[in-house]
Amino acid sequence: MPKPRNPFIYGVPVPPSRFVGRRQEVRTIFNQIAGPALGSVAINGEHRIGRTSLLHYVVDPEIAEGWGVTPDRYILLYLDCQSISGFTPTRFWRRVLGLLPRWPGDEGPSEAIERLLSQEEIACSDLDAVLDGVHENGRKLVLLLDEFEWAIRTDMEEDLATTRDFLSGLRALIGRVPRALSLVVATREPLEALCRPIKFIGSPFHTIFVSLSLKPFTREEAEELIDKYLKGTGVEFSKEDRDFVYKVSKGHPYWLQNACFKLFEKKLELFEQVPGGGGRQ
Amino acid sequence: MMQACNEKDPTKSPYEDVLQSLIEEGAPGTTLVGIPLEEAGPERMARKASPLPQPEVRQKIYNDIKHALREEGLAKEGQRERAKEVLFPKQLLSRIGFAFLFVGVVVGVIAVIMQSFQIFLGAGLLILVGGVFLIITPT
Numbered sequence: 134m135p136k137p138r139n140p141f142i143y144g145v146p147v148p149p150s151r152f153v154g155r156r157q158e159v160r161t162i163f164n165q166i167a168g169p170a171l172g173s174v175a176i177n178g179e180h181r182i183g184r185t186s187l188l189h190y191v192v193d194p195e196i197a198e199g200w201g202v203t204p205d206r207y208i209l210l211y212l213d214c215q216s217i218s219g220f221t222p223t224r225f226w227r228r229v230l231g232l233l234p235r236w237p238g239d240e241g242p243s244e245a246i247e248r249l250l251s252q253e254e255i256a257c258s259d260l261d262a263v264l265d266g267v268h269e270n271g272r273k274l275v276l277l278l279d280e281f282e283w284a285i286r287t288d289m290e291e292d293l294a295t296t297r298d299f300l301s302g303l304r305a306l307i308g309r310v311p312r313a314l315s316l317v318v319a320t321r322e323p324l325e326a327l328c329r330p331i332k333f334i335g336s337p338f339h340t341i342f343v344s345l346s347l348k349p350f351t352r353e354e355a356e357e358l359i360d361k362y363l364k365g366t367g368v369e370f371s372k373e374d375r376d377f378v379y380k381v382s383k384g385h386p387y388w389l390q391n392a393c394f395k396l397f398e399k400k401l402e403l404f405e406q407v408p409g410g411g412g413r414q
Numbered sequence: 415m416m417q418a419c420n421e422k423d424p425t426k427s428p429y430e431d432v433l434q435s436l437i438e439e440g441a442p443g444t445t446l447v448g449i450p451l452e453e454a455g456p457e458r459m460a461r462k463a464s465p466l467p468q469p470e471v472r473q474k475i476y477n478d479i480k481h482a483l484r485e486e487g488l489a490k491e492g493q494r495e496r497a498k499e500v501l502f503p504k505q506l507l508s509r510i511g512f513a514f515l516f517v518g519v520v521v522g523v524i525a526v527i528m529q530s531f532q533i534f535l536g537a538g539l540l541i542l543v544g545g546v547f548l549i550i551t552p553t
Contacts, residue, residue, distance in 0.1 A: 377476050381483060388488055395479045403475075 136401065140362040141394035143387055146186040149193040153361055154354035155183070158345050162191055163200035165343055166207070166275050166315055173307055173316040175324040175339065178347030181387035184319040185213075187347070188277045191317065202275075208234060208267065209275045214283040222299045225284065226255040229276065230263070242266020257302025264306065264313040274314050281318035287330040297331045300338040307341055318342070349384030358386075359393060368400055507551040514544030 142151060158176070165172035178184050190196055192211040194204065202209065210232045217224050230250055236243045245262035249255055267274050278284070284299065286292040306314050320327060323346070324339040331338070350358065359370055359378070370378070374396060382388035480488075518540030525534035 373472065377479075381476075381480055381488075388483060391483060391486065392479055395482055396475070399475045399479065403471075 137366050137368070139394055139397050139401075140366055141390045141397060143390040143394055146189050147183075147390075149190045149196055151362070152186060152190040153358040154350055155187055155190075155347070158187060158347065159191065161343060161345060162187075162317060163197075163202060166273075166317070167201050171273055171312040171315045173342045174318075174345060175342035176317065176319040176345045176347060177321065177323045178319075180321060181385070182347045182349070183386045184321075184347060185279055186386075188279050188317065188319055192277050206271065207273050207275055209277065211277045211279065213279040215280040217283065220283050220286065222257065222295070222302070223253075223255045225299075226257075226260065230255075233263075233274075236270065242270070257299065257306055260306055260314075261309070264309070265311075268311045268313040273312070275317065276314070277317045277319075279319050281324075282320045282322070282327055285320075285327045285331075287327075293331055297333060300328070300331065301333060301335065304336065304338050304341050316342075349382075350386055350389060351384065352379060355379050355382075355384055355389055358389065362393065366397075368397060370396065504551055507547055511544045511547030511551060514540050514547060516544075518542075518544055 147153075162174050162176075165174050176184055176187065188211055192209050194209075197203070197207070197209055210229065212228060212232065214220065214225070217228055227250065230246050233242075233246055235246075242263045242265070245266050249259055249263065252259070264274065284296070286296050303316070307316060318324065323344065324342060325337075325344075328337060328339050355378070356375065359375060363370060370393070378389060378392040378396060382392050518537050520537075521533060521540060522537035525531075525537050
């Protein structure tokens with residue numbers, strides 16, 4: 134008889150089917166993306182608070198469709214900036230262009246994409262042709278950029294100028310007419326704090342974003358998570374159990390899932406210790 | 415008037431047999447600890463779901479979990495948060511350090527002009543305190 138699988142997940146982003154809570158944040162993101170202004174959102178939150186899980190949830194085609202963000206009108210691309218080794222604007226755009234769908238024949242910005250990919254250096258201003266093509270194709274491009282701090286390099290003096298130019302270029306692409314680009318960026322520190330060392334000539338980069346700060350789960354969200362995950366396992370958490378896991382985790386999603394995972398294991402162990410209680414046969 | 419009774423054992427409730435048979439058949443709503451009924455065989459269905467046992471066992475389990483979480487970094491992160499809140503900010507520490515150094519140097523110059531060894535010692539002390547502040551300022 135198989136032992137029931139522990140339903141709790143920690144250490145890795147939760148799949149969209151297991152996503153819980155963050156209703157307000159999800160609503161804000163989709164309101165910005167699908168709104169008339171095609172806004173951009175900057176998400177921040179401490180380590181393991183669920184930034185990546187939130188982005189994975191938003192980029193999920195089924196979830197996005199539920200908010201009217203359909204593939205015929207939007208191109209949603211998720212990119213972990215950490216995965217771009219030795220981050221440079223050119224490498225970044227190369228990854229983005231590589232992820233863009235290929236339009237058949239002369240449709241869409243296929244030609245512009247191929248031309249840019251063959252260039253040695255790609256600057257933000259080079260993306261105009263691609264965004265025009267996306268717009269003419271009746272769509273909008275939404276980039277969900279995880280670990281965006283990798284793009285905000287301020288350690289060295291020479292990095293500051295490159296980062297400033299890149300962020301200013303990105304800002305210009307978001308604000309250009311016709312509107313065809315929206316960003317949802319996720320960082321640990323607020324975007325404003327990350328951009329503080331950069332002296333922008335015009336408007337600072339962060340001011341074009343709606344800022345969202347991810348907080349630990351409320352008690353209701355934690356209860357919802359426990360109920361959802363325990364469903365169908367045959368295991369129940371008592372009120373004392375729930376009080377304990379919420380108190381010890383303070384509602385932090387990672388620690389909540391971790392505590393629940395361990396409690397689930399303990400319950401199974403206890404059950405197996407009871408004579409006739411389901412030891413492996 | 416007809417009254418429900420347990421035919422096998424009149425001392426038991428008539429519903430106990432029914433409940434037992436429901437559990438054995440895996441009826442919806444009757445669960446075992448850790449085993450979805452769809453997966454559990456009838457031979458394993460004698461134990462009903464139960465919360466964690468006695469308070470002391472439960473407390474031990476909670477303590478074990480808490481300990482394990484701390485080993486994985488829960489306390490460390492908590493301490494970091496506290497450290498962020500409690501410690502003086504970097505800028506404040508360095509400013510205090512430089513203030514002491516500045517006053518120390520000024521007093522030192524006065525001591526040299528006045529040729530006072532005691533004032534000179536005081537200046538040295540101020541410079542020393544300033545130096546300590548600058549050393550403990552996190553980089």
